[in-house]
Amino acid sequence: MAKTHNNRDGKPSGYRFSLTDDKTHEQLYAFHFTKAGFIVTVFSILVVMCVVIYSTIAYTPLRTFIPGYPDAQTKRAAIQNAIRIDSLENIIYKWELYSESLKRVMEGESPLKLDSMINANNAKAQITADASKFQHKDSLLRQHVREEEQFGISDRDHRDLPIEGMLFFTPLKGVVSQGYDKAVHPYVDITAPAGSVVKATLDGTVIYAGWSEDSGYTIHIQHAGDIVSIYKHNEKLLKKTGDKVAAGAPIALVGNTGSLSTGVHLHFELWHKGETINPVRYINF
Numbered sequence: 001m002a003k004t005h006n007n008r009d010g011k012p013s014g015y016r017f018s019l020t021d022d023k024t025h026e027q028l029y030a031f032h033f034t035k036a037g038f039i040v041t042v043f044s045i046l047v048v049m050c051v052v053i054y055s056t057i058a059y060t061p062l063r064t065f066i067p068g069y070p071d072a073q074t075k076r077a078a079i080q081n082a083i084r085i086d087s088l089e090n091i092i093y094k095w096e097l098y099s100e101s102l103k104r105v106m107e108g109e110s111p112l113k114l115d116s117m118i119n120a121n122n123a124k125a126q127i128t129a130d131a132s133k134f135q136h137k138d139s140l141l142r143q144h145v146r147e148e149e150q151f152g153i154s155d156r157d158h159r160d161l162p163i164e165g166m167l168f169f170t171p172l173k174g175v176v177s178q179g180y181d182k183a184v185h186p187y188v189d190i191t192a193p194a195g196s197v198v199k200a201t202l203d204g205t206v207i208y209a210g211w212s213e214d215s216g217y218t219i220h221i222q223h224a225g226d227i228v229s230i231y232k233h234n235e236k237l238l239k240k241t242g243d244k245v246a247a248g249a250p251i252a253l254v255g256n257t258g259s260l261s262t263g264v265h266l267h268f269e270l271w272h273k274g275e276t277i278n279p280v281r282y283i284n285f
Contacts, residue, residue: 016030016032017030017032018030091212094210098207098208098220101207101208101241102207102208102220102222102228106222106226163225163227163272163277163282164282166202166225166227166282167247168201168202168247168279168282168283169199169200169201169202169247169248169283170199170201170283170284170285171190171198171199171200171201171229171231171266171268171283172190172192172196172197172198172199172254172266172268172285173192173196173285174190174191174192174196174254174265174266174285175190175191175192175285176188176189176190176280176285177189177190177191177265179280180278180279180280182276182278186269186276187230187267187268187269187270187276187279188268188278188279188280188285189265189266189267189268190265190266190268190285191263191264191265192254192264192265192266193254193264194235194254194255194256194264195235195253195254195255196253196254197250197252197253197254198231198234198250198251198252198253198254198266199247199248199249199250199251200221200229200245200246200247200248200249200251201221201223201229201247201270201283202221202223202224202227202229202247203223203224203245203246203247204221204222204223204224204227204229204244204245205221205222205242205243205244205245206219206220206221206222206239206240206241206242206243206244206245206251207220207221207222207228207241208220208241209237209239209240209241209243210237210241211257212258213258213259214258214259214260215232215233215257215258215260215267216232216233216234216255216256216257216258216261217232217233217234217235217236217237217252217255217257217258218230218231218232218233218234218258219231219234219237219239219251219252221245221251225272226272226273226274227270227271227272228269228270228271228272229268229269229270229271230267230268230269230270230271231251231252231266231267231268232258232261232266232267232268232269233254233255233256233257233258233260233261233265233266233267234252234253234254234255234257234266235252235253235254235255235256235257236252236253236255237251237252238250238251238252238253239251239252254266270282
């Protein structure tokens with residue numbers, strides 16, 4: 001680059017950019033511009049370079065090399081975790097409503113209208129149950145009842161259950177494939193042909209009817225005398241939460257739903273004042 005000419009003050013008024021052959025010293029190309037033009041040219045080049053660099057980083061895979069920038073796999077994992085958290089919150093919320101409904105029924109009050117409350121999603125502050133109680137796979141209700149203090153139960157292992165005089169209806173005619181064991185299997189499994197009708201064992205009110213990942217289609221019924229019966233792994237439910245049922249009334253069809261089911265059968269639980277009892281003592285299957 002060389003000066004083209006000077007002004008009266010002796011300062012350069014313009015510039016010349018030229019390309020010259022190194023051997024012959026022949027001028028190959030020359031470009032003349034003023035001082036202002038030089039500044040504008042340099043500024044324009046810098047702007048173009050910044051735009052190119054930004055576009056290359058922002059719209060190409062090169063951006064993943066920036067420290068702290070999440071790649072596609074990280075973003076996908078974050079979205080999946082957010083979905084899982086939202087699903088778990090919904091499950092916990094439903095079980096909190098069910099627990100509150102169970103307490104109300106046992107205290108002689110009307111059960112909550114769970115379906116409308118869940119759909120409205122405006123009752124999130126009604127229940128304060130600890131979410132950790134819902135982590136046990138096949139004993140959500142069982143663990144809740146054992147932990148609740150309102151029953152005032154003491155010396156559970158030795159108290160007499162005053163229900164021997166009650167007449168229980170057989171919920172499902174079939175074969176008891178696995179019997180009751182208070183410590184490891186506090187319920188009975190009854191096998192029967194798929195689609196067989198499951199019936200209510202006593203008069204009562206349905207306090208829960210719905211689906212869970214572990215238990216499939218499940219129905220819980222509150223009866224008089226602080227008795228609760230539970231029917232799991234059904235193929236289809238015939239009653240909904242809040243329905244009144246009579247002893248022997250059809251409530252479901254036996255099936256094989258839920259991740260804990262190992263075949264077509266009815267998982268049947270019987271509770272009395274917060275404690276599981278052996279259904280075989282009172283019901284002829």
